[in-house]
Amino acid sequence: MNASTQHCGVIAIVGRPNVGKSTLMNHLLGQKISITSRKPQTTRHRIHGILTEGDYQLVFADTPGIHRGEGRALNRYMNQAAVSALTGVDVVCFMVDALKWTEADDYVLSLLAKTELPVLLLINKVDTVDDKAQLLPQIEQLSKQYPFAGVVPLSALRDGEFASLLQELKTHLPVGDFWFDEDQVTDRSLRFMVAEIIREKVVRQLGQEIPHQVAVEIELWNDTPKLTEIAASILVERDGQKRILIGTQGERIKKIGIQSREDIEKMIDRQVMLNLWVKVKSGWSDNDRALRSLGYGDL
Ligand SMILES: Nc1nc2c(ncn2[C@@H]2O[C@H](COP(=O)(O)OP(=O)(O)OP(=O)(O)O)[C@@H](O)[C@H]2O)c(=O)[nH]1
Ligand SMILES: [Mg+2]
CATH class of the missing domain: 3.40.50.300 (P-loop containing nucleotide triphosphate hydrolases)
Structure with a gap:
């Protein structure tokens, strides 16, 4: 062109x-x-x-x-x-x-x-x-x-x-070369998108019970010939929040896992095995260092 x-x-x-x-x-x-x-x-x-x-x-x-x-x-x-x-x-x-x-x-x-x-x-x-x-x-x-x-x-x-x-x-775009490939839709990595999909399911599942004190960290990503294996931690601030997120007999976290897996499979167009863990990491949302380690540093 x-x-x-x-x-x-x-x-x-x-x-x-x-x-x-x-x-x-x-x-x-x-x-x-x-x-x-x-x-x-x-x-x-x-x-x-x-x-x-x-x-x-x-x-x-x-x-x-x-x-x-x-x-x-x-x-x-x-x-x-x-x-x-x-x-x-x-x-x-x-x-x-x-x-x-x-x-x-x-x-x-x-x-x-x-x-x-x-x-x-x-x-x-x-x-x-x-x-x-x-x-x-x-x-x-x-x-x-x-x-x-x-x-x-x-x-x-x-x-x-x-x-x-x-x-x-x-009408407001200046003349200039394209910055991205024509078929690229975002500048974010797949890992980031997967973490965000999981966070979306958490936010949607939880009603008003937990304020927005949830973060997701991808711990493992392994592409095998047949499927992609992903393990992620959902970080919350307190024990009580962990209990709510897991739900009675693990029902809620199971739902979050299924919904996330379905969306991730659609996005990467492969079979996915998703393992979710809920961890308490108190104070992460008010701790600059913890935020940076969770990817909240790069503006
Ligand atoms: N009825 C109606 N609802 C809409 C429309 N656009 C967005 N919504 C709803 O508004 C809610 C908020 O939409 P979001 O796109 O998450 O809003 P946002 O501005 O990105 O919110 P933040 O990320 O929190 O700043 C969702 O429930 C949407 O479905 C619209 O055109 N009509
Ligand atoms: Mg938004």
Whole structure:
């Protein structure tokens, strides 16, 4: 391909927790790259999803939901990962929920105001709004608060509605060689993706019982001719959390194992033997060293 016609750039998707950022990235890519759940603060790392269409390579950066409050080291890490995602990008998608504006949205907007980047306002979850005319006053009001480069109402869950968004994003991509192979969909390793799949199942299984104090560490990865053998530890903070995670007669951890294995098999397209262990490692989520050893160091 002639390099001079190629366009490539980074699009950061930012917003408060739970507005649908990871859902949008996954649906744009037609593949699950970033884990999602009904609970806020699901995404912890910045994750790149890569979409190559013709002469355009769009590198999306999904980010942890930005929230105020410093709290534990993990929270600081997550906010930092999201805010640092604003450097070196070409355009920002600021995502909000069509029905709910909170102080956290104000906070994100105040951070964006400090940058000079073009910002598209994405009003997500419009499928939850019966009367679409309701959106107009909100759009008008927000447009007064910030000079958005564009406003796009959408539903991240609905495929096939992204043409105008992609069109708009492409206008902001600079001319330049592709950074990634055309068939590459993420910059993260398989190991990372597997750990994230397991964490997703944990977060989804646990309801509100355990706050987000769960981390996953891959202990073993062995490709044999027939199958891939994987062993992973699920780290929790306390004994009580370990009991909850294991469940009565190991029922819950078994479910987490089955669901994770099914997703991992789909992703790597091979048979998988998955062994999960639950370990108590108290204080990991507020300990900078422990966080680094779990891969939370590389912003
Ligand atoms: N009804 C509806 N629900 C949506 C839509 N997009 C996302 N959701 C739901 O909103 C919830 C949160 O979605 P996520 O993609 O995990 O949100 P996020 O912004 O990545 O959240 P954090 O990673 O915690 O910052 C999930 O239950 C999604 O299914 C949408 O367009 N319509
Ligand atoms: Mg997310």
